[in-house]
Amino acid sequence: MKGRSTLVLLASIVVLGAFIWIQESWRARNPSKESRSVRLFNLDASSLESVEFKLTNSVVRFAKENGVWMAGAPETGMGRADVALIQRMVSGLNSMGKGTTITQKHLEIRGLDSAEYGFDKPTVVITASDNSGTHRWLVGRRTPLGDMVYAKLDGEDDIFTVSGKLLAMVPTSPDALRDRLLFPSEAASVRRIEIRGSAGFVQLVKDPQTGWHLQQPVAAAADPKEVQGFIEKLYRLRIEDFVADNVSDFSVYGLQGETRQISLGGGDGTSRMLVVGDDVPGRPGFVYVRRADDTSVFSLSADVLQLLNTPAQRIRDARVLELKLGDITSFSIRHGSDRLALGLDPAAGWQVVSPAWNANPVAVNFLGRLWADAVVTEFDVATNAVDPDWEFEFGSTVLGTTNLIKVFPSQGKKDGLLVQKDDDPAIYQINLPEIPRQFIDPLTYKDSKVWQLEKDGINKVSVLKANLPPQVVERQEDRSFALVETNSNLKVNASALSKLLGQLAEVKASGYIAYNPRDLAVYGLAEPALELHVGLSVSNELGRVLLVGRETAAGFYSMVKGRDVVFYLDKPVVDILSANLVVEPQLPTPVAGE
Template identity: 25%
Template sequence: MKQFRSGLLLLLVALGLFGYIVLVDRGKQSTEEQLRTEKQIFHFQSQNVTWLRIAASDHSVTLEKKENHWRITSPIRAEADDSAVDRLLTELEFVESERTIPSKELGKVDPLKQWGLAAPSLIVEFRDGKETHGLYIGRKTAVRDLVYAKTAQDSNAPVYLVNSTVADRLDKSVDDLRNRVVFGFDSFFVQRCGVDQGGATPLTVEVARQGTKWQLLKPLTARADATKVDEWLSALTTLRVRKFISDDGAALNQYGLASPSDQIWVDQKGEKPKEERLLIGSSVPGDPNDVYAKKVSDSAVFTLPAATVQQLARGFFASVRDRHVVPSFSVSEVSRFEVDQNGRGIGFTKRSAGWTVDGPGYKGVVDRERVEMFLRSLRSLETKSFVQDVPSDLHSFGLDHPEGKVVLQLVEAGGTNAAPVDLLLGRSDKDGTYVKNSLEPFIYRIASQWLQELPKEAWQWKGLEILQLQPKDVQEVQLSFPSASATIRISSDGKILVNGAEGAIAQQAKVAVDRLSRLRAVRWLGPARPEFGLSKPEATLLIRAGKTTVVHIGGLLPDGGRAAQIEGDSLAFELSAAEFKGLGELASEGQKVASPRRS
């Protein structure tokens, strides 16, 4: 008990000592931090600065901070680049003195004259609250890369030696701190946007947001690609001024801005709804890679990269028009679809357990993934070109009597069926196939290769699983080949006999049983035909697992596989060459095991 009290006492002392160290050290700086703090010329927080002035021999700029944003107030009035100003103030906050010369060490030296501080090469003044501070940069020192600096125009103030690169980074002009962002909208609030193209053939393109989608309103009513519109808006927000030319907004003719070649505009809602409109002028003389531009809301004329502006303005319509042939849908919304070709119809219906098909030669379950793969390919099908927006003659495109069609039945959110969507398949030529959907007037041209996605037969998408058994349920397997046969029996305790024998072959037989339990076809061949050789099979498999399944194996196929058919099923499938070979070898090995017993 005494030892326990002593241990507890030591623990409490240790905890107390640890707490004391933490509390004391929390208020202390490391030696490195302390030295760095002592070398700092100023002690303020950059985010509290509300006024800033930078003056050099050939330029000056004054800025004010209001509502958490910086504005240039002199020599012009313009938006400032908040990030650039913040970086400059952070640089100023942590500017360090490599050496400090107190005023008492100056003697009779007049630092203002001798060290270039009477007429500083650079002045940086700022206001933190009600107090104004300043940094005055003089000439360079004779040795090392330093400059003389003071924080007050007073001969009694100390002189600092500051790294000249720091002074260079503080020397900023209007252009360095000016906001070069052309568009300042938030894409989330944009309701309408577009382009007004001038020239000999003027064109107005306008898109509007409708819920989560975008709709083309001009020059025609059509679907807009929401992804492309968002990409276009994003490109506008990254557009930056290359060079500011003029700030008086006068003499716009010389820049081609009195009658602009193009106008790009964005209309946004929100607390302060507004339109931002950019005017595009002529090319810059001597520099065709740039064009003049101006915002309607601002007097400044500036230049922008010509190629970027050309793509944003002249490429807008072609870019944002939705190229998908079928209006957007979700695969999960499709309850049924039909594919009609050459007068033959195949219908696919979604059931609770998956998809079924009803068509010539087969009615039953089909592979869910294969069906949904087709629906995804239909959803993503895009036109190679827009052929006609207002067709006057469907006959020319083979669409008055289509060669085929795909009919989609969708289920709306409330569970009711929406109007069916038909995709009509018209004439094909060397350039593609003409198609049209039933909801819109437009004629599209698609790549004819897509037609290979259409199912030609009802059984084509049937699942490749031939048998789906549990190996433990298999009781007997009989392999009958022309030159050998084997019978595999599995007892209730899992013991395996091949032609009545045990031994090493039992493991080989177990592998075969496992594979046969989940037998898969290479592909479906369709209804059995005489050339498959299934009326006189070359081999037969019998699998007994509750019920008996017999598989007939016929002739050799061109790719090396074998035609096969489950007894009682009308469809034939291909059995892989490897599967056929493995079963034949097992039958041969079983024959060898049984031979001594028969002798």
């Protein structure tokens, strides 16, 4: 019995819930009589066709024509309206609630008529049309107390008080409802720009993959920052004054030609064109403008002329290197018969490819930064050059693209180098005055680290000095060092050896001199003043032989035997490397009287 009652109760709850849902859905689609009685206006925004405000001395109207909202007045014509403003206005009117109700019976009791409330000469007559017909409201005078006004629906007797904010919503001129934006779409949606001005015809198109490109007057890459700046300046302009609507003769304003136009196209295929005319008489700093698809004329700041007369050279991409520094993973340089390649190893960092050296990232970055900061100072330079002096190729494995820059002889030009980019046949002059010869030298990019060893892995050191017996120390089983082949009167200089081992663990050059030197005698390395042999305990590691030659003001000429690179070692480093490892033991001081 209990289960049966539960089922009956559950069914009742389901039926009641369904009834409430159906009722609420119907109410949402059909405003109740009670809700309509609370609001003065019940404008249906979806079917609204027009709204007219008739004031004492003027009439302002907005209406939908061919799906486009227009605003204006009977005597001046209609122009494009601000859709967002109209939507806010309709919403604001619908929010006006009724206050006190004054019925016909109240009027009769008081011996009054509607004229006493200002309806014989209404302050405003509001007429709206939608798919249900035409509706008219009369707004009378203000109430004696409180910020309220009297209002009524035309043809009905009841008078209501509503908020005085209603009068603030009423536009006093068509300009208050007009669209002052030049372009309705977002700036980011622009995909095409066409400019016809004193600088000629300029056409730009944005490719989804490669960005902005000039198509007229030349086919070339465009500077994305310049294009973005142009669009932003154009979008910041606002209509100043609405001069005339329904104009049939644009020649009065200098707007009849096709010589001064700016057109923007969106990604959805829409476009809007501005036609710029004469200066506005008596208003310096303003010009007449119209939209090509409209018959209205308005005034605009003369700043639009700067945009209208933008030359292609200003928008053209002046960058020499198109790749970003962070995307570059390889450099290739050619100068005559010399070649040099640099590559970025994800684990080891930048490398000189041949000869195989660790590269100094600072030197590599300097090369990249030099070209990243280079800009074109003159496009399409005439030249008789055939073969380039230099070629620089920058690659990116991340993007799968390369940039090739060819540098041609200057032919007497002192203002900058002449270059050619990728497959572009044009020759450009850039702001770099010359290419340093050391750019092709692999030593320019070599890491300063000569070698790096594990200090504990060094098991033998031989120091050979000119005209002196060799000094050889070797690690013992207890990890200490002892002299090799010497008499018992000598011992290891522990302090000098400790400093030597620390220095040998990491040897750094203070500068590089030559690669594959023709004559070692020039550097004092054919018969070096100091020769260091370093033995290692690691089985797969070869030993090292360091040669130190002649001293100069910049340091000692040095090289690692078998590597054919001459470099500088600073004097303090050589002092540590050449210190005596062998000392004689101190004899006891004799005691007086013995």
